[in-house]
Amino acid sequence: MCYDSARYAPVGELSVPSNEAGGKSRGKEVNRLVRSYELVFIVHPEVDGDDFTAVVERVTSLIERNSGKITQVNDWGLRRLAYPIQDQWEGQYVFMLLELEPHVVIGLDRSLILIEQVIRHLVVRVE
Numbered sequence: 001m002c003y004d005s006a007r008y009a010p011v012g013e014l015s016v017p018s019n020e021a022g023g024k025s026r027g028k029e030v031n032r033l034v035r036s037y038e039l040v041f042i043v044h045p046e047v048d049g050d051d052f053t054a055v056v057e058r059v060t061s062l063i064e065r066n067s068g069k070i071t072q073v074n075d076w077g078l079r080r081l082a083y084p085i086q087d088q089w090e091g092q093y094v095f096m097l098l099e100l101e102p103h104v105v106i107g108l109d110r111s112l113i114l115i116e117q118v119i120r121h122l123v124v125r126v127e
Contacts, residue, residue, distance in 0.1 A: 032067075037098045037105065041112060041121035042091035045078060055117045056094055062111055063096075066104050072097040085119050097126075 043055050056073070063070055076093035085091065100108070105123055112121045 034099050036126040038124045039096040041094055041118050044117050044119050045090040047117050069099040
């Protein structure tokens, strides 16, 4: 079985496909489409202090390494969940406003799944 390396990237490296014209720009500047997104993720409630800050910084660096821009970060704190996730009834919510290229969102989603301290996340495009 053969895997497409652009679809499966390790954590920290989001796959970025080349431009549409077979990977060659032919001397023309490539126009980058950047859209606004909201990211909300829930960190496991037992992660505290420095470890919580490290998780937020890990997500931040993951976005910035892939030419994303974070315009706002809000820590909503510990909140009760509507239903249990991984046998937990509480979680620490973090809200971020982002500016990313659309193809980077798929890699961000896959990378957030692999961060063990993040028990749930959602990326939504802002209209």
